[in-house]
Amino acid sequence: MNGNIKKKEGFQGQKAIVIPKTVINNRCARNAVMGNMYITNIGYYPKAQYHYRERLHGADQHILIYCHEGSGSIQLDKTEHPLQAGDFFLIPGKTRHAYGADEHNPWTIYWVHFKGIAANEIIEMCKKNNRWKGFAGAGGKSLELFQEIYSQLERGYGTDTLLYANMCFWHFLGTVLFHEKATNPHDVSNKNAVDKAIDLFSSNIDKVLTLEEIAAAANLSPAHFSTIFKKKTGFSPIEYFNHLKIQKACQYLQFTNLLVKEIAQALGIQDQYYFSRLFTRVMGISPNDYREKRNQ
Known part of the structure; x- marks a missing residue:
């Protein structure tokens, strides 16, 4: 920082909107939808x-700062x-902090203060994973959404406007x-080992x-890959693959007249009884009962 400037x-x-506390307290915090997370x-x-x-x-709210250009x-x-x-x-809210632009390459920032029950949970998630900082890219969809939120709030604080802006948030x-x-889901350069594995599942x-085959495609050992995959998704690789198979099976049951045995074979499962057990375990209902209920 240059001197005392x-x-x-x-x-x-610059642009800034501070939503009145009366609006926050009476329209946002008490609303069944917005009360989970809302912009202040x-x-x-x-x-x-x-x-x-x-x-x-600290601040009474959580703060998100996105650096679009420059540095700080x-x-x-x-x-x-x-x-x-x-x-x-x-x-995080109520946490001592300071921030500032670089003296020689000052930042351009978009910022939001926000509160709510879900907002607190998101902050806790980031705290647990030590994920206060991350890379959000050049903007694109994020900046379009920011502009949409801002332009709506410029129009005032009607209930519909507040709902729309906060749902966009x-x-x-x-x-x-x-x-x-x-x-872009087709941009391979942006994909990590987990995303590449999911692509492999979908195409197979x-x-x-x-x-072993899945881990080899990611150039990782099976044990290391399994650890990364489960941490990222909450499921083991094979369990995740089976979920995608059952998702496809649901579509076959709903949109085709294929027999359960034929659906199992179309998913690479030769034992139709194993397939039925797997389907029931994942969906909580047998394939035939699923088809019957969907066709009612």
């Missing part, structure tokens, strides 16, 4: 030279985190936290794949 606000082209403040600071903010006791840094508790273009950072947050899911739904 520090600015909380006052950047050419939202804004945009372009080329924010000398931007600096320090909160010794965020200090959470006593740890310094540099931010470059494409990075995002989550600051869920999508916006998802595109930021799970950037790899929001990118009619086959039986062993764990």
